[in-house]
Amino acid sequence: xxxxxxxxxxxxxxxxxxxxxxxxxxxxxxxxxxxxxxxxxxxxxxxxxxxxxxxxxxxxxxxxxxxxxxxxxxxxxxxxxxxxxxxxxxxxxxxxxxxxxxxxxxxxxxxxxxxxxxxxxxxxxxxxxxxxxxxxxxxxxxxxxxxxxxxxxxxxxxxxxxxxxxxxxxxxxxxxxxxxxxxxxxxxxxxxxxxxxxxxxxxxxxxxxxxxxxxxxxxxxxxxxxxxxxxxxxxxxxxxxxxxxxxxxxxxxxxxxxxxxxxxxxxxxxxxxxxxxxxxxxxxxxxxxxxxxxxxxxxxxxxxxxxxxxxxxxxxxxxxxxxxxxxxxxxxxxxxxxxxxxxxxxxxxxxxxxxxxxxxxxxxxxxxxxxxxxxxxxxxx
Numbered sequence: 574x575x576x577x578x579x580x581x582x583x584x585x586x587x588x589x590x591x592x593x594x595x596x597x598x599x600x601x602x603x604x605x606x607x608x609x610x611x612x613x614x615x616x617x618x619x620x621x622x623x624x625x626x627x628x629x630x631x632x633x634x635x636x637x638x639x640x641x642x643x644x645x646x647x648x649x650x651x652x653x654x655x656x657x658x659x660x661x662x663x664x665x666x667x668x669x670x671x672x673x674x675x676x677x678x679x680x681x682x683x684x685x686x687x688x689x690x691x692x693x694x695x696x697x698x699x700x701x702x703x704x705x706x707x708x709x710x711x712x713x714x715x716x717x718x719x720x721x722x723x724x725x726x727x728x729x730x731x732x733x734x735x736x737x738x739x740x741x742x743x744x745x746x747x748x749x750x751x752x753x754x755x756x757x758x759x760x761x762x763x764x765x766x767x768x769x770x771x772x773x774x775x776x777x778x779x780x781x782x783x784x785x786x787x788x789x790x791x792x793x794x795x796x797x798x799x800x801x802x803x804x805x806x807x808x809x810x811x812x813x814x815x816x817x818x819x820x821x822x823x824x825x826x827x828x829x830x831x832x833x834x835x836x837x838x839x840x841x842x843x844x845x846x847x848x849x850x851x852x853x854x855x856x857x858x859x860x861x862x863x864x865x866x867x868x869x870x871x872x873x874x875x876x877x878x879x880x881x882x883x884x885x886x887x888x889x890x891x892x893x894x895x896x897x898x899x900x901x902x903x904x905x906x907x908x909x910x911x912x913x914x915x916x917x918x919x920x921x922x923x924x925x926x927x928x929x930x931x932x933x934x935x936x937x938x939x940x941x942x943x944x945x946x947x948x949x950x951x952x953x954x
């Protein structure tokens with residue numbers, strides 16, 4: 574079941590949201606931090622096709638890391654520099670399934686344990702590099718950030734597994750100077766669909782989901798406390814192609830020319846999201862989005878955008894073209910906003926920000942779960 578936060582077209586005035594009238598003084602408002610502000614979660618480290626047996630230098634979480642594959646091809650991600658003299662392990666070589674330092678040929682296995690030091694019989698206990706938990710799926714290497722073991726499994730995406738034959742699509746990779754939370758909360762900030770993107774709907778219904786059964790089209794359930802879902806549902810305004818051709822074209826691209834009722838289902842975890850789009854209750858597309866947080870204000874949204882195949886090849890091709898235009902066009906509008914947004918201040922929230930405030934609280938609760946990172950430079954490894 575769902576509890577709607579708002580039904581009908583939202584009030585376009587700036588009445589304060591109940592309970593957030595004084596954004597600087599009211600207790601309980603989520604912070605708006607400046608900088609990395611990463612939640613404990615799964616993130617995309619890099620594409621599978623970018624990682625071969627040769628070690629690769631990697632910048633993630635504002636840290637210098639190294640990625641490599643062990644003897645059976647499993648990805649390993651760990652601190653980049655050798656605990657001996659600090660040489661870059663990215664300049665090393667994989668030998669017999671272990672990563673060998675280029676300087677003195679110390680070797681490290683997939684657990685980060687030093688297994689061999691030339692000329693030394695007793696290996697020091699501190700001669701190790703602790704790796705991050707990794708999962709390789711959907712053409713990406715995913716890495717857990719937050720310390721220790723993952724708090725939940727990487728969420729699934731059936732459109733790239735059992736249902737793969739039902740979809741065609743493309744990968745995307747969009748770098749920005751936005752923050753991780755900013756890129757993720759974009760789908761929760763539904764009002765910008767109508768202002769920035771011009772998706773005019775009347776009426777429009779936006780609601781936070783409270784039962785994962787309502788998001789089952791996106792995939793199997795995520796760990797309950799790691800899950801957040803919303804739904805946008807509205808009737809797209811129609812336009813006369815003669816008197817207003819630009820808006821008519823936009824409405825056709827948005828609705829694929831098959832109806833007027835638009836619905837977007839979004840759910841996800843603190844480091845990624847899944848989307849399904851419908852027109853007149855017909856499923857049109859799915860998106861899997863993960864985040865690659867390189868550093869403070871160096872963030873990339875990556876993933877797959879898929880359109881469901883039609884009953885004719887020409888229809889599939891047409892849907893693909895329309896979805897590609899819609900997806901890439903919207904991203905080109907979003908990125909300049911991400912790149913120039915000021916963070917760290919106290920936002921003035923209004924009534925339609927209700928669910929956005931809830932999302933920010935949810936996200937920050939997972940920031941608070943990050944353990945002191947044991948693999949940061951200077952920390953115990």
